[in-house]
Amino acid sequence: MTAQLERVLGAFLADPAAPRYGYDLMKAARLPSGTLYPLLARLEHQKLVASAWEIPQQHGQPPRKYYRLTAEGIRAARLDLAHASARRQHALAHSGRPAPGSLG
């Protein structure tokens, strides 16, 4: 899993039930549009993310496309992030440095 994908999944998992639009995800994941949208397209193709057009609450705004994790997506994202975190902990332990937060 790439660092970018990890950030996107992390942004989704901050509130899995909430629909997120592209710019919102860009800010949360700190990714440019050219990186984010291909990732979202890939996740949508894998049926981990579903999208729908919704009208924003602010008056006069055009309809926007909102993304949210599917049930399968939530499960896969949690699993992938846990694996990534475990790998990082493992790498830190083997590098001889203390893991962040392990020094009290």
Added chain:
Amino acid sequence: MRGERHLLRIGEYLVGRACQRLPRDIREERCREWAAELPAILHDPQIRLAPWRAVRMLSYAADTVRGTVSLSSKSRGRTPRITPVIYLLLLACLGSMAWDIWSTVRAPEHGLNYLQLAWDVLLVAYPVSVLARSCVRRASLIIISSTLAGEAVMLWNAAHAPRDWVNYFAAALFFAALLVLLRLVWQLPRRRSRTGRA
């Protein structure tokens, strides 16, 4: 904000340009989606400075061009009918170019050969521009082209100094490298589709 309409128009123009690179089946929806984000970025309450919001909106719009390269290559995978034709065309053009290189080596004083070679380079450029969209493909094409050029130089040297065995040895090495590279490039799309990478 002053000049908001002009800024939005520039942003929409950039998004429109980006969307032109997308296949027709996803073009309109993507264009609508990206264009809808532009006013939202321009009115983002979290960014206090208006010029910074404008820069953010324009950089968003400009960066969609980069995203379309990946998106279009993914959807190209869904329509693989054209790809073999392009590969065949490329192969034919490369064959023609190799023949003209050989003709030029044999008769370097004949001006028409150089003209034909230039024409072949132009012909090769078309399928290459169609195929070379992803970074890996572009890189592999550059490596293969340089190996091909090396092979041509060694053949040239061998033609000029037929008694020097080093030229034949180097030409054989380049040829072997070319075969290995072509094999790798041939296997690359299959390996990528197996691992699910775009």
